[in-house]
Amino acid sequence: MCGVCGCGDDSQTTRKHVHVFAQPAPRVIQLELDILSKNNLFAAENRRQFQEQAVLALNLVSSPGSGKTTLLVETIQSLQADYAIAVIEGDQQTSCDAERIRATGVPAIQINTGKGCHLEADRIGQAWQNLQSCSPDMLFIENVGNLVCPSGFDLGEAHKVVILSVTEGEDKPLKYPDMFHAADLMLLNKIDLLPYLDFDVERCLAYARQVNPALQILLVSAKTAEGMPAWLDWIKRQRLELKPSVEVL
Amino acid sequence: MHELSLCEQVLELIQQQAGLQAFKQVKTVHLEIGKLSCVEAEAMRFCFDSVVAGSIAEGARLEIEQPEALGWCSACQQLMHIEQRFEVCAHCGHFPLEIRQGEQMRIKYLEVL
Numbered sequence: 001m002c003g004v005c006g007c008g009d010d011s012q013t014t015r016k017h018v019h020v021f022a023q024p025a026p027r028v029i030q031l032e033l034d035i036l037s038k039n040n041l042f043a044a045e046n047r048r049q050f051q052e053q054a055v056l057a058l059n060l061v062s063s064p065g066s067g068k069t070t071l072l073v074e075t076i077q078s079l080q081a082d083y084a085i086a087v088i089e090g091d092q093q094t095s096c097d098a099e100r101i102r103a104t105g106v107p108a109i110q111i112n113t114g115k116g117c118h119l120e121a122d123r124i125g126q127a128w129q130n131l132q133s134c135s136p137d138m139l140f141i142e143n144v145g146n147l148v149c150p151s152g153f154d155l156g157e158a159h160k161v162v163i164l165s166v167t168e169g170e171d172k173p174l175k176y177p178d179m180f181h182a183a184d185l186m187l188l189n190k191i192d193l194l195p196y197l198d199f200d201v202e203r204c205l206a207y208a209r210q211v212n213p214a215l216q217i218l219l220v221s222a223k224t225a226e227g228m229p230a231w232l233d234w235i236k237r238q239r240l241e242l243k244p245s246v247e248v249l
Numbered sequence: 250m251h252e253l254s255l256c257e258q259v260l261e262l263i264q265q266q267a268g269l270q271a272f273k274q275v276k277t278v279h280l281e282i283g284k285l286s287c288v289e290a291e292a293m294r295f296c297f298d299s300v301v302a303g304s305i306a307e308g309a310r311l312e313i314e315q316p317e318a319l320g321w322c323s324a325c326q327q328l329m330h331i332e333q334r335f336e337v338c339a340h341c342g343h344f345p346l347e348i349r350q351g352e353q354m355r356i357k358y359l360e361v362l
Contacts, residue, residue: 026276026360031266035258035280035354117251149251152287152354177334178287211335213345 039153042121046128046156050139053132056239057139059157061179063172064145066165067189069097071222072140076104078232079138083239086136088127090119090144097142107134118149121156137239147176158238159184166190166197170204177211185216187231192221252292255354256300262356263306272361275306279358284318285334285351318351 034040050057062068076085087108089098098110109127111119124141131139141157143150151160162183164172167190173180180186186208188201201219208215218234220227263275278297282288290313297311320331324343331351337344 024362026362027272029266029270029272029359029361031262031356031358033262033266033356035255035262035356038258038261116254118254120254148287152251174335181334210344 036152036154039121042125043154043156046121046125047158048156049128049132050156050158051242053135054242055132055136055139056235056242057141057155057157058235058238059141059143059150059155059160060163061143061147061150061160061183062145062163062165063147063168066145066163066168067222068142068145068163069100071163071187071189071220072142073100073104074222074225074228075140075232075235076101076106078228079235080104080106083137084135085138085140086131086134088119088124088131088139088141090142092116092144107131107136113144117144117146118153119143119155120153124155138235147172147179151176151178151182158242161185161187163187163189164204164208166193166199166201170200171207173204173208173211180208180211180215183212183215185218185234188217188219190221190223191219191226192224252288253296253300255288256293256296259297259356260300260304260306263359264304266359267305267361270361272359273305274362275301275309275359276362277310277312277360278306278356279312279314279360281314281316281353281355281357283316283351283353284332285348286354288354290315314357316350316353319349320346321349322346 060068060072072087079085085106087101087106089101089108089110090113091097092113095110098108101108109130111123111127113119119141141155160183162179164186166188188204205217208217218227218230220231259278282290293313294311301307301309318331319328320336321328322338322341322343325338325341327340328349329339331346334348336346338346
């Protein structure tokens with residue numbers, strides 16, 4: 001409606017003044033909504049399902065090339081006789097990693113994130129729908145190799161495990177504090193290469209604890225199996241703690 | 250570059266609110282992105298326009314407020330500004346500080362028609 005004459009007609013022939021059509025005033029809607037609230041809802045639903053079904057879900061995060069997939073293959077081969085295992089693989093492109101996992105005989109679903117640099121909880125929920133028929137005891141989620149973005153996206157996992165290899169700088173925990181802060185366990189991988197490098201293990205661990213004083217740390221080599229028993233024990237302990245307590249009469 | 254998917258999440262929340270609160274156009278999107286939140290405000294601005302193109306938020310002004318990070322020292326009971334997550338208490342050297350502000354990523358308000 002015209003703000004001057006009240007007419008709704010702006011035809012040129014009868015116009016005696018410039019019609020003014022007032023814009024409605026914008027209104028303010030207070031929201032205070034967490035930007036990640038949708039992801040967090042999906043993550044909470046995933047977590048509820050994992051707990052209900054006593055599935056230990058671990059979210060493995062690291063930079064590209066830290067040896068995550070090799071570590072995971074070795075881990076699966078050591079555990080699969082005693083536990084049903086399923087894997088979700090996240091990469092921007094290709095299904096190479098899922099194929100390496102499937103070669104061990106455990107089911108694996110590859111999620112290609114395309115332009116995305118991390119996995120999100122709704123994609124994990126969809127993949128889980130296809131994996132839960134295998135009734136896994138453990139679900140390993142190998143996130144996209146990236147030390148920044150996956151830290152903020154809860155997937156519903158029981159723990160984030162950050163893997164750092166000794167071929168990277170020992171100051172990675174300080175450079176990427178959010179990821180080391182978000183993790184419950186850090187695996188320092190490829191320790192078989194330490195004799196050939198100038199990597200200062202003590203300094204690296206001090207940096208990691210500076211960012212996250214509660215961080216548990218294990219030194220491993222997926223290649224020589226050094227330190228692997230402690231990592232496997234850690235996984236088994238987490239799985240035991242998950243199981244709903246059974247009352248013995 | 251998770252700013253792109255954060256912008257997508259912002260748009261999804263806006264579209265959800267449009268249904269709940271009956272608005273047809275968004276004029277302003279006001280975000281609160283804490284200094285410790287691991288998000289680059291510039292990258293958010295860069296992604297925002299292309300993410301909202303063709304939606305009810307097309308052409309909306311993006312405002313980003315970046316609250317300072319605050320840490321609480323449980324030893325000397327003081328609140329202080331911090332720049333990083335792993336700082337020691339500026340008064341007594343205690344570590345770690347409890348983060349009280351600076352991690353938030355929120356849509357604070359919208360201006361809508």
